[in-house]
Amino acid sequence: MQNTRLTTLLNRTGDNLQQQLRNPWRRLALMMIALLFGIYLGAALASTAGQVGYIDIVASALVAIASEVLSAVFYGNRWNFQKTILGETLNAIKVGVLYGLFLIAFLLGS
Template sequence: MQNTRLNTLVSTIGQQIRQELRNPWRRIAVLVIALLFGIYAGISFAAIAGQLAYIDIIGAGLVLLLTELVSWIFYRNWGNAHKALWAEALNAFKLGLIYGLFLIAFMLGS
């Protein structure tokens, strides 16, 4: 690939973001934000799927597929995905999504 100004700018920004996220406090902040966004997504998904009652089974299947795919990526034996920030953030989002869905289920008493 040619070393253009745009390519240099994108790679420099990527390196700076990676360097900033090596700080443990910022890493924890990213994981907490991912967890809270997952809770929000779970509550929003439950509200939307509850209003559009004809997509309940399809929505549940998609959520199950998403959670199993994320679990497979994060907990597989080979690779080093559990140490990558994107994998940890994705797993935190998954946990928040499941927690949000359980929260709505307990509030509704179902």
């Protein structure tokens, strides 16, 4: 691949972002934002699936499958996904989605 100005700019931007996120406080802030975004996604998913009554089972099956696949990738030893920023962020979003779904279920009493 040629080393154009665009690829150089994108590489430097990615490197700068990784350098900034090595700071533990910034990484913690990113994980908290991802967790809160996951809670929001869980609540939005529950309310959207609840409005259209016939996709409840499909939506819950997709969430369960996505959660299990992400857990297998994150906690498996094959790709060492736990130490990457993307892996930690996706895991925080997954935990937030599941927490949001449990929160809505407890609020509705079902």
